Amino acid sequence: MAAMAVALRGLGGRFRWRTQAVAGGVRGAARGAAAAQLGRKVAVVDYVEPSPQGTRWGLGGTCVNVGCIPKKLMHQAALLGGLIQDAPHYGWEVAQPVPHDWRKMAEAVQNHVKSLNWGHRVQLQDRKVKYFNIKASFVDEHTVCGVAKGGKEILLSADHIIIATGGRPRYPTHIEGALEYGITSDDIFWLKESPGKTLVVGASYVALECAGFLTGIGLDTTVMIRSIPLRGFDQQMSSMVIEHMASHGTQFLRGCAPSRVRRLPDGHLQVTWEDCTTGKEDTGTFDTVLWAIGRVPDTRSLNLEKAGVDTSPDTQKILVDSREGTSVPHIYAIGDVVEGRPELTPTAIMAGRLLVQRLFGGSSDLMDYDNVPTTVFTPLEYGCVGLSEEEAVARHGQEHVEVYHAHYKPLEFTVAGRDASQCYVKMVCLREPPQLVLGLHFLGPNAGEVTQGFALGIKCGASYAQVMRTVGIHPTCSEEVVKLRISKRSGLDPTVTGCG
Amino acid sequence: MALLTRALSARAGPSWRRAARASPGFQLPLLEPAAVTRALSRAMACRQEPQPQGPPPAAGAVASYDYLVIGGGSGGLASARRAAELGARAAVVESHKLGGTCVSTAVCSVRGRRFVSAFRSTACARSYGFPSCEGKFNWRVIKEKRDAYVSRLNTIYQNNLTKSHIEIIRGHAAFTSDPKPTIEVSGKKYTAPHILIATGGVPSIPHESQIPGASLGITSDGFFQLEELPSRSVIVGAGYIAVEIAGILSALGSKTSLMIRHDKVKEVKKTSSGLEVSMVTAVPGSLPVMTMIPDVDCLLWAIGRDPNSKGLSLDKLGIQTDDKGHIIVDEFQNTNVKGIYAVGDVCGKALLTPVAIAAGRKLAHRLFEHKEDSKLDYNNIPTVVFSHPPIGTVGLTEDEAIHKYGEENVKIYSTSFTPMYHAVTKRKTKCVMKMVCANKEEK
Numbered sequence: 001m002a003a004m005a006v007a008l009r010g011l012g013g014r015f016r017w018r019t020q021a022v023a024g025g026v027r028g029a030a031r032g033a034a035a036a037q038l039g040r041k042v043a044v045v046d047y048v049e050p051s052p053q054g055t056r057w058g059l060g061g062t063c064v065n066v067g068c069i070p071k072k073l074m075h076q077a078a079l080l081g082g083l084i085q086d087a088p089h090y091g092w093e094v095a096q097p098v099p100h101d102w103r104k105m106a107e108a109v110q111n112h113v114k115s116l117n118w119g120h121r122v123q124l125q126d127r128k129v130k131y132f133n134i135k136a137s138f139v140d141e142h143t144v145c146g147v148a149k150g151g152k153e154i155l156l157s158a159d160h161i162i163i164a165t166g167g168r169p170r171y172p173t174h175i176e177g178a179l180e181y182g183i184t185s186d187d188i189f190w191l192k193e194s195p196g197k198t199l200v201v202g203a204s205y206v207a208l209e210c211a212g213f214l215t216g217i218g219l220d221t222t223v224m225i226r227s228i229p230l231r232g233f234d235q236q237m238s239s240m241v242i243e244h245m246a247s248h249g250t251q252f253l254r255g256c257a258p259s260r261v262r263r264l265p266d267g268h269l270q271v272t273w274e275d276c277t278t279g280k281e282d283t284g285t286f287d288t289v290l291w292a293i294g295r296v297p298d299t300r301s302l303n304l305e306k307a308g309v310d311t312s313p314d315t316q317k318i319l320v321d322s323r324e325g326t327s328v329p330h331i332y333a334i335g336d337v338v339e340g341r342p343e344l345t346p347t348a349i350m351a352g353r354l355l356v357q358r359l360f361g362g363s364s365d366l367m368d369y370d371n372v373p374t375t376v377f378t379p380l381e382y383g384c385v386g387l388s389e390e391e392a393v394a395r396h397g398q399e400h401v402e403v404y405h406a407h408y409k410p411l412e413f414t415v416a417g418r419d420a421s422q423c424y425v426k427m428v429c430l431r432e433p434p435q436l437v438l439g440l441h442f443l444g445p446n447a448g449e450v451t452q453g454f455a456l457g458i459k460c461g462a463s464y465a466q467v468m469r470t471v472g473i474h475p476t477c478s479e480e481v482v483k484l485r486i487s488k489r490s491g492l493d494p495t496v497t498g499c500g
Numbered sequence: 501m502a503l504l505t506r507a508l509s510a511r512a513g514p515s516w517r518r519a520a521r522a523s524p525g526f527q528l529p530l531l532e533p534a535a536v537t538r539a540l541s542r543a544m545a546c547r548q549e550p551q552p553q554g555p556p557p558a559a560g561a562v563a564s565y566d567y568l569v570i571g572g573g574s575g576g577l578a579s580a581r582r583a584a585e586l587g588a589r590a591a592v593v594e595s596h597k598l599g600g601t602c603v604s605t606a607v608c609s610v611r612g613r614r615f616v617s618a619f620r621s622t623a624c625a626r627s628y629g630f631p632s633c634e635g636k637f638n639w640r641v642i643k644e645k646r647d648a649y650v651s652r653l654n655t656i657y658q659n660n661l662t663k664s665h666i667e668i669i670r671g672h673a674a675f676t677s678d679p680k681p682t683i684e685v686s687g688k689k690y691t692a693p694h695i696l697i698a699t700g701g702v703p704s705i706p707h708e709s710q711i712p713g714a715s716l717g718i719t720s721d722g723f724f725q726l727e728e729l730p731s732r733s734v735i736v737g738a739g740y741i742a743v744e745i746a747g748i749l750s751a752l753g754s755k756t757s758l759m760i761r762h763d764k765v766k767e768v769k770k771t772s773s774g775l776e777v778s779m780v781t782a783v784p785g786s787l788p789v790m791t792m793i794p795d796v797d798c799l800l801w802a803i804g805r806d807p808n809s810k811g812l813s814l815d816k817l818g819i820q821t822d823d824k825g826h827i828i829v830d831e832f833q834n835t836n837v838k839g840i841y842a843v844g845d846v847c848g849k850a851l852l853t854p855v856a857i858a859a860g861r862k863l864a865h866r867l868f869e870h871k872e873d874s875k876l877d878y879n880n881i882p883t884v885v886f887s888h889p890p891i892g893t894v895g896l897t898e899d900e901a902i903h904k905y906g907e908e909n910v911k912i913y914s915t916s917f918t919p920m921y922h923a924v925t926k927r928k929t930k931c932v933m934k935m936v937c938a939n940k941e942e943k
Binding site: 087098 | 631883
């Protein structure tokens, strides 16, 4: 069948084009629709390989189904638990403790995700993007094939092909029992029953966010970290994220690595691990083991070599240039499947849109991956944009970097008597006037909402001087950014007192 | 201050007592200086409050500073502290509590927002898996906490001033007729080459002559003293204070009405079951009718704020104000009198704490660091109305932009969506965003 197809695995596509996006993730769908809007004949090919535990989901990719969306909703559920505890301080006569019902939450979250799946399908339909729910792989550089339900083989060919197959959680297959008894982020959001006492293995934001909300809804949660938390993020901030979690009920096993998982007769899971420093072995019993040790690109089953698309020998991720072009002229790749790109929804969406504009809209705008803001939705949220302090120092040298910082106390923590020890903000700048802002790091409530606006400023090349000329909004946590005055270099106490 | 009154009364005849009671501030009637200062010295000696650093100036002398700040609120304190940091010998005059409106009486204080946030949470919690979350509200708990917090802040501010070696002069200041700009507080005189007026504002209430019974209502100042949640509230006004207070009361369970034109309120009467508020209302297309809301236990005027400039004797120096009493200043916060400045709500422009703070600090840098061009840019000041849902705004409104650039040069981007928080809740609110851009570059 010589049909023009675009396979996109991802969020609803708003682009239509004469391309085939393989994988209908967020990016995929977005691109599909965009291209279609520019008058192209577009198809999206999307398929979800069930997780080893059997979990599967609909159109929309990781973000919608097993990532950002359900994560944020469950994080919100956990935050609500905290607010309910605060409520009596504000005069609300709420009987404590208030128990949490996993089933009720999971059902609500899963229903929302399904509504989004539906929304994407409708969008593709409205934009006349053809949708194939088949597992596609390359036959040659212009042709993709897949087997539909019922065994029928479908061949799709296209002038342009976009690969946006994303990634999946990595399983530590070298650990006995890991695959059979452990789950990943692919499964946690779709569990019908509470995961109970959980061991989260990993130090990624996925590990910490999951452990965070599990603790928040009242579950006994332990995080096992082999070395450092949130690799790639500012380490001072990452330590504080962990400190907060540790002082609010999450248990941590630092410097440990698991060696074996087995199922006990009563159904519980017994995990054996080794303390990397002492070499000592220990065991623990859990209801659930969640692996969050990283993600691998979904490229293995694509038969990329048939199309001649090069991948990184280390990561198997697809290699692209600044135009998202692969080693084959008419084949492109975006999103998590690409080497060296941030694994974030908004960058994938934007890259996809810009790509379509370049291919069919006569634009020449390239995606700018600098100063991409992001937020880790741990119990105390961490928002950041730009360079970490260590990156800034590595790039410019300690003597050329000035870091302004402050420990602040959110107004909302006062009446409820919440611990604000880790509520902290720092701005990494160049030392030479006007002191260009290199990075902003905010740890506190609503970090995502706080960071978004400042990301625009940094994108526009804001200097410390300009930030200081910006009047704050009172009373907010956000205003603490424009009030930063104490530098690390001065050695002065950076604790904020009073109203400005 | 009570001690002072007694000291004066003891020395003077009945006419004194009448004068002392009548005046809102502490305007001393003309009397032989010796008698006044003797009375004052006695009063001062009786005071329990700790004396500021340094020996008290001799009776009759004028204490001299580098910087005198009238008003210990957001603007005044920020300016005094920055000036002190820059080496100025500063004093702050305050007749009430340190911290001013923002800390003590502002709607944007702890009480308002967090209450309702907690409320919203308990209401939505059920949808997020907390099935047994039911909440009844107890006003007293939050009032006590809030009062304690404000009290703590007052102390923190006092300590901050002491740490900065800034003298705190307790009392009400008024300008004198002396050749050099001088103020008088409780009979003592103070002067400085630079004097800042940062006395803020007070909520306005309609005159009894305009609306009989108006004084039966309270203002935002009184809101924070309420001991119980009112069961029936009428908030008169349409600004952010009216909207915020009405929102809080309604969310907490008070049956609340928001009245948007205060000139339509005709009369307020007190009855055994509460207040009766009579007003003229008009449904579009119909004739106006007289309506009456009975059993109101909280009538709150939020119809604007007046500058706190009346008791300052500005006329003694000829300091210019507008017809509402706002002190007129230029972009550098200068009044028309050399050496006298004003910042904050008393100037009537951008009535916000961070603005007063920023302007106060810029002024301190200009005066004491000789940064001649140090001033606050009043453009693009962001602000938030803590309604439900809240409104955050910065820059021009759509109307302002059209007026400035012309309709054909203004492009509006907008979006409306239901925040994901409500994906799982029964209660939904919308989030609406609007970006107003101008000209080809779509600034």
